[in-house]
Amino acid sequence: MGESRDTLVSLNGIDLGHGERVVLPGLHLGLRRGERVALLGPSGAGKSTLLGALRRQLGDSAAWCPQQHGLVPQLAVHHNIYMGRLAEHSALANLWNLVRPLAGPWREVAELCDALGLDGLMRRPVAQLSGGQRQRVAIARALYQQRALFLGDEPVASVDPHQALRLLALIDQRHATSVIALHQRELALSHFDRVWGLRDGRLVIDAPARELGLADLDDLYPDADGQTGAATSRGRP
Numbered sequence: 001m002g003e004s005r006d007t008l009v010s011l012n013g014i015d016l017g018h019g020e021r022v023v024l025p026g027l028h029l030g031l032r033r034g035e036r037v038a039l040l041g042p043s044g045a046g047k048s049t050l051l052g053a054l055r056r057q058l059g060d061s062a063a064w065c066p067q068q069h070g071l072v073p074q075l076a077v078h079h080n081i082y083m084g085r086l087a088e089h090s091a092l093a094n095l096w097n098l099v100r101p102l103a104g105p106w107r108e109v110a111e112l113c114d115a116l117g118l119d120g121l122m123r124r125p126v127a128q129l130s131g132g133q134r135q136r137v138a139i140a141r142a143l144y145q146q147r148a149l150f151l152g153d154e155p156v157a158s159v160d161p162h163q164a165l166r167l168l169a170l171i172d173q174r175h176a177t178s179v180i181a182l183h184q185r186e187l188a189l190s191h192f193d194r195v196w197g198l199r200d201g202r203l204v205i206d207a208p209a210r211e212l213g214l215a216d217l218d219d220l221y222p223d224a225d226g227q228t229g230a231a232t233s234r235g236r237p
């Protein structure tokens with residue numbers, strides 16, 4: 001794999017997994033600065049495992065939007081978004097903000113809520129939101145982190161296609177580089193620069209989105225009868 005100054009992460013034949021369990025053996029891939037990558041593959045293929053490895057490598061330069069949202073249901077939308085930058089403030093400021101929201105962060109969170117269609121909900125506990133609203137709070141919290149890169153584990157899974165596009169555009173406006181796991185194949189082809197496709201423990205697609213068609217992506221997913229498609233490696237030597 002050609003490495004350059006623009007390579008942010010380079011995995012060269014490493015095994016990724018959990019404890020003793022290897023999920024993605026001998027993985028080779030590179031993430032380049034300024035590239036938007038769609039990460040596809042059937043359930044259990046290792047998308048979250050790969051995103052976890054990227055997070056470890058990228059550290060504080062990456063904003064993170066987890067699959068289970070990681071929100072605190074009892075707390076208001078404002079507090080959940082504010083948590084994105086908890087580590088930047090003193091314990092006292094965080095405690096104070098819980099009781100009486102600080103003016104600066106309140107304004108910043110309000111701007112994000114406006115952009116994400118959450119205006120009017122800032123004081124509402126997350127427990128009282130719809131699935132799509134919760135998803136947008138999770139994205140807002142990741143945007144509030146103000147990092148150079150965005151890593152998202154199915155951040156647009158519970159919104160309609162129109163909203164998914166709007167949310168991805170907001171993510172793009174604030175991050176030049178992103179890796180986003182998703183299941184919407186059309187979106188992967190229309191919105192992203194590159195596609196990584198995982199199947200059977202291997203990266204079987206690593207190619208520019210413009211060189212792929214829906215049939216290539218279909219091959220990632222098992223047929224209804226449980227057979228996997230006939231995908232050959234695309235974009236891999």
Ligand SMILES: Nc1ncnc2c1ncn2[C@@H]1O[C@H](COP(=O)(O)OP(=O)(O)OP(=O)(O)O)[C@@H](O)[C@H]1O
Pocket residue numbers: 018021023041042043044045046047048049050067
């Ligand atoms: N903490 C863990 N300990 C052990 N095995 C795990 C752990 N997390 C995931 N796995 C296993 O690793 C494999 C890949 O899981 P992973 O969550 O990365 O897949 P995924 O592609 O993100 O799936 P989904 O689309 O369902 O979220 C699965 O077989 C899963 O059972």
